[in-house]
Amino acid sequence: MTSIHVTGLRVRHRRRLALDSVDLDLGTGVHGLLGPNGAGKTSLIRVLATVARPDAGRVELLGADVADPRGRAGVRRRLGYLPQEFGYYPGFTVREFVAYMAWLKEIPADRVPAAVARAVARVGLADRADAKVRTLSGGMVRRVGIAQAVVNDPEVLLLDEPTAGLDPEQRVEFRELLRELGASATVVVSTHLVEDVAAACTEVTLLEGGRIAYRGTPKSLTRLGESSGGPGDHPIERGYTAALRAHRTAERREALR
Numbered sequence: 001m002t003s004i005h006v007t008g009l010r011v012r013h014r015r016r017l018a019l020d021s022v023d024l025d026l027g028t029g030v031h032g033l034l035g036p037n038g039a040g041k042t043s044l045i046r047v048l049a050t051v052a053r054p055d056a057g058r059v060e061l062l063g064a065d066v067a068d069p070r071g072r073a074g075v076r077r078r079l080g081y082l083p084q085e086f087g088y089y090p091g092f093t094v095r096e097f098v099a100y101m102a103w104l105k106e107i108p109a110d111r112v113p114a115a116v117a118r119a120v121a122r123v124g125l126a127d128r129a130d131a132k133v134r135t136l137s138g139g140m141v142r143r144v145g146i147a148q149a150v151v152n153d154p155e156v157l158l159l160d161e162p163t164a165g166l167d168p169e170q171r172v173e174f175r176e177l178l179r180e181l182g183a184s185a186t187v188v189v190s191t192h193l194v195e196d197v198a199a200a201c202t203e204v205t206l207l208e209g210g211r212i213a214y215r216g217t218p219k220s221l222t223r224l225g226e227s228s229g230g231p232g233d234h235p236i237e238r239g240y241t242a243a244l245r246a247h248r249t250a251e252r253r254e255a256l257r
């Protein structure tokens with residue numbers, strides 16, 4: 001089932017075009033969003049999370065047009081979102097903060113304690129549930145962010161650089177969680193870590209200059225890397241650079257026509 005349906009999406013920040021003519025259909029699974037700095041990953045995730053409005057185009061989430069306020073309100077309860085820089089209340093405990101987010105997502109009060117306990121356990125913070133968020137390390141705060149994003153068992157989960165600040169062991173555990181979530185939800189993960197994509201994603205979308213440069217699977221990107229002589233220490237990294245370069249060449253050709 002297609003849970004994210006985007007057509008002709010354009011997002012502008014002042015005079016700068018952050019996304020241009022983006023068409024995207026995403027269904028159940030883990031979708032890696034890759035691209036260089038400024039490619040438009042955060043702009044896309046913010047539009048999908050319904051926190052930013054597109055300048056043009058149509059965005060349908062779980063069958064609802066998000067331009068319609070009623071559609072947007074219904075969909076927000078079924079979404080999970082971890083922003084790149086997420087705000088939290090340092091004086092709250094982990095449990096209090098995740099419960100507060102559960103309340104914002106309108107989870108019925110009698111279901112909140114169990115939902116919070118499950119989300120906190122899923123990110124490996126059960127033993128720190130009653131610690132104040134300000135006493136946690138950066139990686140742990142990131143995990144609190146992931147816990148609040150999954151507390152409502154979202155059907156669409158949007159994670160903007162979730163592995164930033166996680167140590168290698170936590171990253172491995174997080175990939176396991178991603179695979180588990182992607183079995184039933186549509187998960188979009190932006191990352192600079194190509195190895196996260198290779199390990200946990202079912203599909204890859206590569207953005208460059210606000211446009212889609214490549215879509216495929218980690219396997220197809222790896223194959224592209226194996227057949228190209230571009231730079232990179234791993235075939236999928238070589239695939240990433242090869243796809244980017246091919247896209248840039250095509251764009252230049254287009255511009256010359």
Ligand SMILES: Nc1ncnc2c1ncn2[C@@H]1O[C@H](COP(=O)(O)OP(=O)(O)OP(=O)(O)O)[C@@H](O)[C@H]1O
Nearest residue numbers: 013014016018035036037038039040041042043044
């Ligand atoms: N609030 C803003 N005001 C002005 N320009 C912006 C703003 N937010 C983003 N941009 C510009 O829009 C473009 C896309 O930015 P975006 O943050 O979506 O990219 P990104 O792929 O997430 O980058 P990164 O990998 O660095 O996080 C960039 O050129 C950026 O400079």
